[in-house]
Structure formats: C-alpha cells, structure tokens
Amino acid sequence: MEALDLDFGIPMTAAQWAELGRTANALAARDGSYAWDEEDFDEIRVLMRDVDAPDLWRNYVSSPSVYGARAREAAQFHFNGGRPYARMGVIEGPDEPVFTDDEEETMRRELERWVRDKWHALLRDSGLHYERGHIPQG
Secondary structure, three states: OOOOOEEEOOOHHHHHHHHHHHHHHHHHHHHHOEEEOHHHOOOEEEEEOOOOOOHHHHOOOOOOOOOOOEEEEEEEEEOOOOEEEEEEEOOOOOOOOOOOHHHHHHHHHHHHHHHHHHHHHHHHHHHHOOOOOOOOOO
C-alpha cells in the first residue's frame, strides 16, 4: 500500500504535542502501541499489534505464541508545525500478496479508521480534548 497522509484538521501547540509524546511513551511502556523520542520531537510512531490490528491487517503482526514481529509501524503522527497529520501505510515487511481492488480499498479504509482511532485514543489518554475548536491556541 502506498503511503497516504491523513489530516486531522485541528491545530495544536508544541506544549500539547509534547504532552502527546509523553503519553505515547507511557503507553509504549505499558502496551507497545506508540513510540516517541523527544529528540525526534515532530514524530510519534504508531505500532500495530495483533491485539488491535484490523481484520485484513492481522497477517502483518503475530501473537506472542507465534514466531514473527509482534508489532509493526503502521503510521506516524507528525506535528507539522502545529497542524498534526498521520502518514499511513508505512508497514514494512515481505512483499504483500496480490489483493483485488476491493480488498485493497477495504484495507485502506480499515487502516484509516484504525489510525484515526489511535489518534483519538492518544488524545483522550493525554487529557486533551479532540473536537475541532476545543484545543486552545496557546
């Protein structure tokens, strides 16, 4: 799948982004679903795990009882100077099998929904309100 960008349509301050990053680190320690390095401030990596992967994406990750990657980077959240967006479809691994156009479109929609859900979950866990117009400019 080619990389696609997903604009979240909300402004965010650097302080708010830093809070998201700290929350991502806390969640990474708990369940491995995000990764953030303060030195690479502008990017939060989003990891797909077998426990939360959309149906058609489950072949890209393994359960703990199966040999293989337990998590793969599925997207990256970018600060983008205060206009956050996600870059999706960056899963690396073996060449993907041949999918029909319908299957590929379904996978794209599943991934987009999953990435939006991960974004909203990260905002919720960090205590930031994520409805448009509710994140103050500061």
